[in-house]
Amino acid sequence: MMTRETAFNIVIALLLLAAPIAANYAGETFYVTLATRIAILSLAAVGLNIALGLGGLVSFGHAAFFGVGGYAAGILASHAFAGTPLIFGLPGTQQMPVIWIVAVLFGGFAAFLIGLITLRTAGVYFIMITLAFAQMIFYFAISWPAYGGEDGLPIYVRNQFPGLNTLNPLSYFLLCYALLGLALLLFRLLADSRFGAALQATRQNDVRVASVGIPPYRVRLIAFTISGMFTALAGALFADLNRFVSPSMLSWQMSGELIVLIILGGVGRLFGPVVGAALYVLLEFWLGGITERWQFFLGLILLGVVLFARGGVIGLVAGRARHG
Amino acid sequence: MAEAILAIDELVKNFGALRATDHVTLDLKPGEIHALIGPNGAGKTTLISQIAGTIRPDRGRISFDGRDVGALSVAQRARLGLGRTFQVSSLALEFSALRNVMLAVQAVSGSSFRFFRPVMRDRSLIEPAMAALERAGLAERANVTVAELSHGERRQVEIAIALAMKSKAFLLDEPMAGMGPEGSSRLTGFLDGLREEAPILLVEHDMNAVFALADRISVLVYGRVIATGTVDEIRSDPEVRRAYLGDEA
Amino acid sequence: MTLALFLEQLLNGLQFGVMLFLMAAGLTLIFGVMGLINLAHGSLYMVGAFACAVVAAWTGSFWLGLVASMAAAAAAGAIIELAVIRRLYARDHLDQVLATFALILIMSEGTRWLFGSVPLYLDIPPLLQGTVPLPGGSRYQLYRLAIIGVGVAVAVGLYLLISKTRLGMRIRAGENDREMIAALGVDVATLYTLVFALGAALAGLAGAMVGAIQSVQVGMGEPVLILAFVVIVIGGIGSIRGALIGAVLVGVTDTMGRFLLPQMLTLFLPPSQAALIGGAVASMLIYLLMAVVLAVRPRGLFPAQA
Numbered sequence: 001m002m003t004r005e006t007a008f009n010i011v012i013a014l015l016l017l018a019a020p021i022a023a024n025y026a027g028e029t030f031y032v033t034l035a036t037r038i039a040i041l042s043l044a045a046v047g048l049n050i051a052l053g054l055g056g057l058v059s060f061g062h063a064a065f066f067g068v069g070g071y072a073a074g075i076l077a078s079h080a081f082a083g084t085p086l087i088f089g090l091p092g093t094q095q096m097p098v099i100w101i102v103a104v105l106f107g108g109f110a111a112f113l114i115g116l117i118t119l120r121t122a123g124v125y126f127i128m129i130t131l132a133f134a135q136m137i138f139y140f141a142i143s144w145p146a147y148g149g150e151d152g153l154p155i156y157v158r159n160q161f162p163g164l165n166t167l168n169p170l171s172y173f174l175l176c177y178a179l180l181g182l183a184l185l186l187f188r189l190l191a192d193s194r195f196g197a198a199l200q201a202t203r204q205n206d207v208r209v210a211s212v213g214i215p216p217y218r219v220r221l222i223a224f225t226i227s228g229m230f231t232a233l234a235g236a237l238f239a240d241l242n243r244f245v246s247p248s249m250l251s252w253q254m255s256g257e258l259i260v261l262i263i264l265g266g267v268g269r270l271f272g273p274v275v276g277a278a279l280y281v282l283l284e285f286w287l288g289g290i291t292e293r294w295q296f297f298l299g300l301i302l303l304g305v306v307l308f309a310r311g312g313v314i315g316l317v318a319g320r321a322r323h324g
Numbered sequence: 325m326a327e328a329i330l331a332i333d334e335l336v337k338n339f340g341a342l343r344a345t346d347h348v349t350l351d352l353k354p355g356e357i358h359a360l361i362g363p364n365g366a367g368k369t370t371l372i373s374q375i376a377g378t379i380r381p382d383r384g385r386i387s388f389d390g391r392d393v394g395a396l397s398v399a400q401r402a403r404l405g406l407g408r409t410f411q412v413s414s415l416a417l418e419f420s421a422l423r424n425v426m427l428a429v430q431a432v433s434g435s436s437f438r439f440f441r442p443v444m445r446d447r448s449l450i451e452p453a454m455a456a457l458e459r460a461g462l463a464e465r466a467n468v469t470v471a472e473l474s475h476g477e478r479r480q481v482e483i484a485i486a487l488a489m490k491s492k493a494f495l496l497d498e499p500m501a502g503m504g505p506e507g508s509s510r511l512t513g514f515l516d517g518l519r520e521e522a523p524i525l526l527v528e529h530d531m532n533a534v535f536a537l538a539d540r541i542s543v544l545v546y547g548r549v550i551a552t553g554t555v556d557e558i559r560s561d562p563e564v565r566r567a568y569l570g571d572e573a
Numbered sequence: 574m575t576l577a578l579f580l581e582q583l584l585n586g587l588q589f590g591v592m593l594f595l596m597a598a599g600l601t602l603i604f605g606v607m608g609l610i611n612l613a614h615g616s617l618y619m620v621g622a623f624a625c626a627v628v629a630a631w632t633g634s635f636w637l638g639l640v641a642s643m644a645a646a647a648a649a650g651a652i653i654e655l656a657v658i659r660r661l662y663a664r665d666h667l668d669q670v671l672a673t674f675a676l677i678l679i680m681s682e683g684t685r686w687l688f689g690s691v692p693l694y695l696d697i698p699p700l701l702q703g704t705v706p707l708p709g710g711s712r713y714q715l716y717r718l719a720i721i722g723v724g725v726a727v728a729v730g731l732y733l734l735i736s737k738t739r740l741g742m743r744i745r746a747g748e749n750d751r752e753m754i755a756a757l758g759v760d761v762a763t764l765y766t767l768v769f770a771l772g773a774a775l776a777g778l779a780g781a782m783v784g785a786i787q788s789v790q791v792g793m794g795e796p797v798l799i800l801a802f803v804v805i806v807i808g809g810i811g812s813i814r815g816a817l818i819g820a821v822l823v824g825v826t827d828t829m830g831r832f833l834l835p836q837m838l839t840l841f842l843p844p845s846q847a848a849l850i851g852g853a854v855a856s857m858l859i860y861l862l863m864a865v866v867l868a869v870r871p872r873g874l875f876p877a878q879a
Contacts, residue, residue: 053572058667117864120871123609124666124810128802129867135799136860143856145849155402192442194449201427204416207378208424211414212489213402222437252799256612258676263671293686299678306672307660 001130005318009271016278017177024170025324032169033241038274040282045273052259053268054191055223056203057324061114061130062258064137066249068110069103069235071141074153074245076102081156096161096175097283099236107232108225110137112218115224119217121124131252152246159240166240176237181276183230189227190271198225229256257305264305266312274314328353329523330406330493331377335384337370337547344370345381350492354519358513359534362544363567368527369411371467371544372497375525377401389492393431396452403431407491411498411527413478415470421481422466426452428488453488460484461510475502483511498534512536535559543567577709583825584707587715589716591724595779596801596806597816598731605811606747606768607660607662610669613676614776614801615794621646621683621777622793623786626693635698639781645778647682647770656767677795685791689725692788695781704800716727720782727775728817735813745770748811802825803859807866818874819869823859832857 003062023031024178044066051057058191076099079092080086086092093099107194147153158166190196199218201209206216239245248254265276283301287294309316328351344367352358360368367457375386377398386394393401402408413425426449430436433448443449457463462480469498470478479499483552499515500508512533515524519539528534534541537557542552543564551561558564574736600614624645629638653676662671694697697716704712735741743764746754780794788792804823836849842850866874 031723041716058670060670117867120867124604124870126805127610127670128665129863131799132803132806132860132863136857139856140853143853178731189440189442192444193440194436194438194443194446196439197423197427197430197443198436201416201419201424204418205397205414207410208416209427210378210398210413211376211402211408211410212428212485213399214395214427214436215399219436251793255642256670259667260674263667267667293682295637295678296686299675299682302675302678303657303672306668306675307657 005271005314008314008317011269012274012278013181016274018145020170027171032173033317034239034281034285036169036173036176037223038232038277039173039180040241041211041261041277041281042046042274043176043180043237044231045182045235045258045265045277046180046187046236047227047232048258049189049227049262049268049273050187050199050230051224051227052262053198053272054196054203054219055227057119057158057220057224058127058259058314059130059224059227060127060252060255060259061118061132061134062228062231063250063252063254065107065111065231065245066170066235066238066258067137067141067245068097068107068228068247069237070231070234070239070249071147071153072103073099073159073236073239074155075147077155077159078153079254094157094159096159096166097290098235099159102237104229107147107235108229111234112221112225113230115221115228119220119224134250134251134255136250138247141247143280148246150247152153155169155239155245158243172241172291176241177235179233182189183233184270184274191270194220196221216289262304262312264312266301266314269312269318270316272312272314279313329389329425330525331385331387332371332375333385335371335374335386335389337367337374337379337380337381339510344547345374345384346519348384348544348547348549350542350549350552352523352525354517354523356539357519357537357539358539359524359528360544361528361531361534361541366544367547369497369543370529370547372408372525373493375495376406398556402489405490405492405522406495407486407489407493407522408495409479409486409499410496413482413503415476415478415481415485417471419511419519420505421473421477421484422450422453423486423541424470424481425456425484426450428485429453432488432490451544453484456484456488457481459512459514461486476504476507479503479507479511483514491522493522494518494526496524498529499526500528500530518551575709575711577707577711580707581711581713582828584713584717585709586825586828587821588720588724589660589719589828592779592783593774593797593801593804593824594646594724594817594820595727598727598802598813599822600774600798600801601805601808601811601813601816602768603772604805606656607765609658610666610673610774611658612670612771613680613796615796615798616677616680617646617773617776618648618780618794618797619684619791620680621690621780622695622789623693623780624626624777625781625784626695626789628664629695630693632832635785637698638695639778641775642777642781643813646780647774649772649777651766651770654766656687658769659761660766663766676773683789688791690791692790693784695789696784697785702812716828719788720774722776723782727778728813731813740764740767800859807863807873811873812873812875815873815875817861822862827855827859827860830855834858 020032020035025197048062051059076092079095080094114133118126121129142150160166161175164171196216201218202219209216235249261276261280262272265272265278283298287297330352332350335345335348348371362368370379374381377396385392388406389404400498411528426443429452431448454463454466457466460480460483462477462484465477470481496559498510505513506528515537538555540552540554541558542549543558545567550567551558596618598610603609603611621642625638625642629635657672661672664788683805701716701719703715705715707713735744742761744755800823804819805816807822808819834855835848838847838851
């Protein structure tokens with residue numbers, strides 16, 4: 001039996017695939033880029049959804065991992081482009097699969113280190129400290145001139161994927177879409193697994209989790225690390241989309257945006273991040289076309305969602321019940 | 325006499341100026357129900373929490389199954405076989421009763437750090453969990469979300485979790501609370517048989533149940549154990565009568 | 574490095590710390606009493622700075638601007654509290670974060686709408702334009718000393734307010750037991766609006782005073798807000814004393830780190846590299862400080878509730 005939520009998810013997934021393909025054949029590649037942006041931001045938010053949606057960890061610092069992924073792509077590409085070795089004589093690379101692995105590893109490592117400290121705390125402390133650590137990395141990126149400092153780091157030619165012309169907007173979209181699909185699949189498996197059960201239980205009642213013999217801190221730390229990995233992968237894709245990495249990927253606004261995406265779509269829902277990202281990007285595009293002051297109206301809409309439409313869009317469509 | 329499975333030695337806990345646990349020494353032997361009674365505020369839950377590990381004592385020793393558990397975390401003690409139920413039900417509210425119990429099964433039956441196999445198709449989790457719910461008398465409500473269960477039913481989920489943990493000792497903090505007379509008498513019968521499986525340290529206000537069940541009773545007043553003995557010894561103990569009749573008559 | 578330079582940097586750190594205290598005091602008070610995390614506190618700082626700049630330009634008096642900054646920020650705070658914030662007290666922190674994030678967007682863009690994107694400038698009032706001599710021969714800006722003085726005065730004032738007045742008693746009671754003070758007949762809703770407006774006024778004052786040293790522009794509040802978070806995490810959320818000590822610690826560590834680290838590194842590295850690495854590490858110093866404090870005391874130096 002298919003629930004309304006599943007049906008809705010399938011429609012969204014098909015729309016996100018069909019719209020850019022149609023746009024591409026109509027010659028409107030701008031919309032393909034817009035859809036790519038949606039897919040990448042969705043992926044970043046799927047990562048955050050592991051920590052925030054499943055684990056109830058309100059991380060206001062996920063831009064850190066997004067940025068780490070972005071800089072991994074930028075730094076590797078810049079060394080490959082300039083032909084200079086990275087460190088220990090290792091060369092840079094323009095191969096996306098290698099870049100992704102490096103981005104995921106560093107994103108995971110950063111999340112592990114930050115989680116190690118921040119997960120000792122909870123509630124408001126956790127929010128503020130994740131924000132602070134992301135800000136630390138932000139300031140480091142600004143004050144470290146080797147990779148562009150405040151000005152950011154350009155990627156002169158988009159990195160390559162074997163057998164694919166990544167410069168073709170539709171090809172790059174399909175690549176990002178496939179990775180998003182994989183991430184959603186992994187999210188679903190994770191949510192339904194033993195680990196997912198333990199993680200969702202720590203959100204609801206960590207004393208109970210500890211009392212049956214499962215250590216909540218370790219569960220959260222692993223979840224936070226995995227969460228950072230997903231978001232870092234998205235960061236690497238984002239860098240390649242814009243062919244540019246800058247400290248703005250690490251900014252607190254970016255962290256806030258990622259949270260906003262999830263809330264718009266629906267916290268803890270499989271497709272929450274996708275719906276949220278689509279809504280956010282389209283809203284930004286649509287409002288931006290009407291008024292220069294689109295952020296003002298975006299703020300009003302957000303405020304309305306928080307105060308009056310709890311549960312996000314999927315909550316409105318599928319009712320308030322969470323899966324789990 | 326058999327070796328105690330749980331032994332508490334000279335435990336002390338202060339909250340500011342209040343001494344919540346005052347040099348408490350007691351133990352739990354295989355096959356027995358040891359009831360802990362005392363007026364409200366006597367420090368019973370504080371004591372249970374120290375045994376389970378949610379509160380750290382200031383002084384004293386807790387040993388379980390032959391080892392000192394004082395430095396272990398809540399989760400580590402639980403994995404050694406200390407099964408606790410809470411005075412105020414403490415469950416994952418958005419999960420069904422079954423999923424709450426399954427969590428306990430997965431905790432004892434191996435690792436919680438498995439990332440792919442869906443739990444809702446995992447018979448090695450579902451079957452033991454259903455069996456525990458069955459024994460706790462809640463099988464037909466297994467798929468109801470805990471948030472929708474009554475207080476009494478939540479107590480049953482707590483019991484089922486303790487069962488599913490295959491505990492070597494149970495710490496039951498007022499399991500009868502909010503159950504109603506019928507439920508209480510059913511639970512009394514159930515606990516009577518449970519002691520064969522693992523001994524029970526029972527905190528309870530329902531004196532009928534305590535007198536019907538307990539092999540030994542310890543009376544806690546202002547954080548101090550004023551008497552330990554059989555039901556008859558406690559009934560006739562002058563200090564207990566003074567503490568209780570002064571308090572509740 | 575001369576003694577005078579060292580003293581000057583130390584005073585700069587102190588001045589920075591004092592400014593952070595004004596921000597942190599409001600945040601920590603609002604969290605302690607209402608349990609609310611307010612991201613829009615930086616916007617109130619901005620409102621204060623703009624109000625001061627506009628009124629000072631209009632009347633020619635910095636002092637009137639200063640009064641206006643506190644009045645405008647307090648009024649903005651009260652309006653926000655009445656319209657939005659009070660619906661959030663019973664919500665979880667996620668909703669609070671999101672709603673106050675939305676408020677930042679609205680207030681930042683609204684301010685840009687009204688005043689444009691070009692920064693405004695605010696002159697230091699003539700009375701405070703001079704310098705005072707420092708031991709060691711150099712001179713220090715009187716205005717910065719005045720900021721330190723204001724911060725100390727506010728700290729003393731808050732201490733007196735909270736420990737000696739009826740309002741303070743209610744604030745303390747509100748931190749301990751919300752239901753109880755409501756049951757005792759205290760008008761909790763009004764109390765909350767007052768506390769929020771008070772916190773906003775302090776943020777506005779900070780924004781106005783700093784506006785005369787830096788420029789007044791949209792987005793000036795948020796970096797300070799995040800530093801104020803670091804301050805109250807170090808000091809212990811809900812504690813005014815913790816906010817004061819945390820603020821001075823952060824202000825001095827940051828300023829002295831940027832000043833001393835590159836110089837210290839020249840002992841081991843060539844000057845250009847020392848400046849580079851020293852600068853980068855210095856920018857992370859306060860966060861490392863926070864990590865160390867948390868590792869030792871997860872609830873901060875002065876946890877408000879035992």
